[in-house]
Amino acid sequence: xxxxxxxxxDPAALDLIDRLADLDHVRSVCLLGSTARGDxxxxxxxDLLAVVDARRHVKDxxxxxxxxxxxxxxxxxxxxxxxxxxxxxxRSTFAxxxxxxxVIVHDEGHxxxxxxxxxxxxxxxxxxxxxLRRRLELYGDLDxxxxxxxxxxxxxxxxxxxxxxxxxxxxxxxxxxxxxALARVxxxxxxxxxxxxxxxxxxxxxxxxxxxxxxxxxxxxxDRRPEAEAAVRAAHKLIGAxxxxxxxx
Amino acid sequence: xxxxxxxxxxxxxxxxxxxxxxxxxIDPAKQRERLPGLLQFVRxxxxxxxxxxxxxxxxxxxxxxxxxxxxxxxxLRDQDAASAPARQLLTVLSDLMEVEIExxxxxxxxxxxxxxxxxxxxxxxxxxxxxxFAEYAAATDHLPKVGKEAKRGGAEFAKAAARLAL
Numbered sequence: 001x002x003x004x005x006x007x008x009x010d011p012a013a014l015d016l017i018d019r020l021a022d023l024d025h026v027r028s029v030c031l032l033g034s035t036a037r038g039d040x041x042x043x044x045x046x047d048l049l050a051v052v053d054a055r056r057h058v059k060d061x062x063x064x065x066x067x068x069x070x071x072x073x074x075x076x077x078x079x080x081x082x083x084x085x086x087x088x089x090x091r092s093t094f095a096x097x098x099x100x101x102x103v104i105v106h107d108e109g110h111x112x113x114x115x116x117x118x119x120x121x122x123x124x125x126x127x128x129x130x131x132l133r134r135r136l137e138l139y140g141d142l143d144x145x146x147x148x149x150x151x152x153x154x155x156x157x158x159x160x161x162x163x164x165x166x167x168x169x170x171x172x173x174x175x176x177x178x179x180x181a182l183a184r185v186x187x188x189x190x191x192x193x194x195x196x197x198x199x200x201x202x203x204x205x206x207x208x209x210x211x212x213x214x215x216x217x218x219x220x221x222x223d224r225r226p227e228a229e230a231a232v233r234a235a236h237k238l239i240g241a242x243x244x245x246x247x248x249x
Numbered sequence: 250x251x252x253x254x255x256x257x258x259x260x261x262x263x264x265x266x267x268x269x270x271x272x273x274x275i276d277p278a279k280q281r282e283r284l285p286g287l288l289q290f291v292r293x294x295x296x297x298x299x300x301x302x303x304x305x306x307x308x309x310x311x312x313x314x315x316x317x318x319x320x321x322x323x324x325l326r327d328q329d330a331a332s333a334p335a336r337q338l339l340t341v342l343s344d345l346m347e348v349e350i351e352x353x354x355x356x357x358x359x360x361x362x363x364x365x366x367x368x369x370x371x372x373x374x375x376x377x378x379x380x381x382f383a384e385y386a387a388a389t390d391h392l393p394k395v396g397k398e399a400k401r402g403g404a405e406f407a408k409a410a411a412r413l414a415l
Binding site: 144 | 285290293297
């Protein structure tokens with residue numbers, strides 16, 4: 001049951017979605033991320049959201065979902081309808097991304113569309129800076145990395161990117177493309193520019209760690225503690241701004 | 250170049266387990282929140298171990314790393330019948346990577362029940378990783394100190410897991 005225009009989506013991805021939609025208990029399937037926005041690059045992940053009728057079926061569907069399509073990584077979030085409703089009501093960055101950008105490809109009885117219609121796509125994000133702070137706490141002691149900073153740099157990118165989405169989103173500015181969000185933060189908050197630009201430069205480490213795709217790296221990741229420390233500080237700076245902004249609301 | 254016989258490589262995770270065991274009062278929820286540090290250790294340890302002991306570089310994690318770890322295990326099985334300790338060690342690493350893959354696919358928001366399962370699994374697998382590494386080290390002649398430390402670490406993890414389960 002195709003509900004929206006999917007002409008720009010890779011036919012192989014649509015085939016993948018059909019297979020997912022065919023599984024027992026799957027009620028709705030949506031495209032998320034860059035594929036949904038139509039700005040995917042070659043090799044970008046395919047992000048999917050599958051909604052099942054009951055929580056007890058989540059693990060089974062998750063285990064059956066394919067993880068790769070050719071060279072592309074497929075990330076399938078599987079949620080039951082009750083949990084999805086709870087998440088959308090929480091207005092996290094992920095929830096607002098689903099409300100604004102999810103492309104519905106399969107939707108039995110319009111259940112997903114009805115649920116989505118209960119929430120405004122334009123209300124601000126309710127950010128959770130404490131959760132980002134907890135993720136970053138781990139890098140308070142970089143000795144854990146033992147000189148291999150690839151994953152800490154990749155994680156700082158992921159955390160900093162999330163802070164940028166949330167910072168914009170809680171002001172009602174919605175941007176879910178990392179490069180654009182970080183550029184916009186750099187433009188709108190001059191004091192955050194160095195931190196946002198530093199985080200943006202870490203993307204190749206994230207791509208390498210997350211997708212095993214090696215492009216030109218801005219610096220080697222082994223034994224570069226000062227760069228790893230600077231990345232942690234930059235992520236802290238963005239989270240601090242998010243906390244400050246959230247406290248004023 | 251083989252892995253250096255330096256127990257420092259195991260200091261962070263064993264310190265984590267010892268703190269749980271020795272603290273008079275612990276908050277299990279807070280300790281579990283800190284478990285991502287252990288995942289960082291696993292990535293680093295896997296990276297060093299695979300490169301320095303087996304000449305295999307991993308960068309993409311966890312999917313690509315798991316694929317390379319499994320390929321290496323199969324290669325060792327086919328080439329060297331005496332490689333059982335190494336293969337068992339690689340199996341635990343592969344299992345840990347699989348747990349992380351499953352966790353990444355879990356709910357994007359923290360689902361308390363899933364988080365709980367995940368954290369319990371990580372503690373169990375790290376204990377197993379340390380135990381298997383101790384066995385692997387005992388089968389080589391160049392890792393006596395770090396092998397001994399791994400054995401101690403496995404015991405500390407068993408105690409920590411028991412305390413968190415209370």
